Amino acid sequence: MQVSNNVIVLPINRKMDPNQQDPDAGEDSASSKDVLTPLIEAVAAQRDRDAFRQLFQAFAPKVKAYAIKQGMLEHAEELVQEVMVNVWRRAAQFDREKAAASTWLFAIARNARIDLLRKLGRSSQETQVETDYLWSLPGSDEPTGAFQQAVIVRNIRQSLGDLPQEQRDVIAKVYLEDKSHQRVAEELSLPLGTVKSRVRLALQKLKVILQEREKAV
């Protein structure tokens, strides 16, 4: 499992049912070792520049990697700037009851990327609606609780490393390389149905989609 030193490494005990276990219990808990959450909260509450610098050191290098993966090499640090300025501006909207820090930061980075592409005139279609309305940041919804958020993130983190490479690759192409399932299928010369079923299997293992649910129309 590849986890950077900036993020918490969770105990890997796959025998345990993650739903039965309190993620806040004990020193290995998801929330107690999460360094990002208190940093964002310090920025929000005290406009703490030192906390912001630590957040920058932990997150900005990954945003740059994200930009490069997305084919925005020449605008990579511009994207980092936009993302970090938005983290500063919006820190007060972060609510640990509504989203894990990594989830919230991803949404900020995703929206900044879309926004930058739109400003550069690279988006395929245009509409008058602003990016933040089209893709609202986590937090506008009713809270599900920090506990629930930690369970979601831990399910995903624990099982991501166990996915077969081919399933992981497809998910990475969609999230990190801005490729639709259709384009992934073309790139890998696979039928679209094969790509979709790979993703479906992966999402079930990650508990991103729930197995028992009837197939969506």
Added chain:
Amino acid sequence: MSQHHPSDDILMEYAAGCASTHLALCVAVHLQYCPRCRADIQRFNALGGEMLQQLPQEDLSEALFERIMLRIDLEESAPATPQKPVEDLLQRWLPDGLNAVSWRKQWFKVYEYVLEVSRKGRQRLSLQKISAGGRAPLHGHYGQEVTVVLQGGFSDELGVYEEGDFVIRSGDQRHRPRALENEDCICLAYLDAPVCLAGPIGRWIERFRRLFMPDLNAPAS
């Protein structure tokens, strides 16, 4: 509560930010009605969070942090712009709500109000209204048609759809939507290519359309 939702791959592409802005708008409107999909999106966003956290660290220019702080200082010294309230997603087009729309008649009991059309005229975001009990002509599509029911409901050969439902039809699925009896049905519709009329009169109209828009492909199969 909605019965018809975007498929998992649409939700994932939306969360990943690789859906087009118009498709994103349709998904976002559905999310306003649908707690189930909002919960799904949270998990899809969490997956994005993990994918991002697991990326390697790229070296940054030395002055980058200082440049960011400079920008922040500039912003902090300027008078704060008030936070914009969360608006209804369609409000910019419909400041007076759905009842004040100036509809353009298209067919018996079928009306349209265009919100946005792409430069080449292929993509079209519009509101569509079928008066209570009315029926649209039989049609297929050259591309995909995404529909989100905003008011009332309609039925077609494939199902019954009510407020908040998200329906996607591909080119080969011909259908003839019919509004439910008791209420006008209003939908947000996004077409990524024009409609293709079927039936005897429709086919005749289509022949002319092909003369003027020769780049149209046959309805996608």
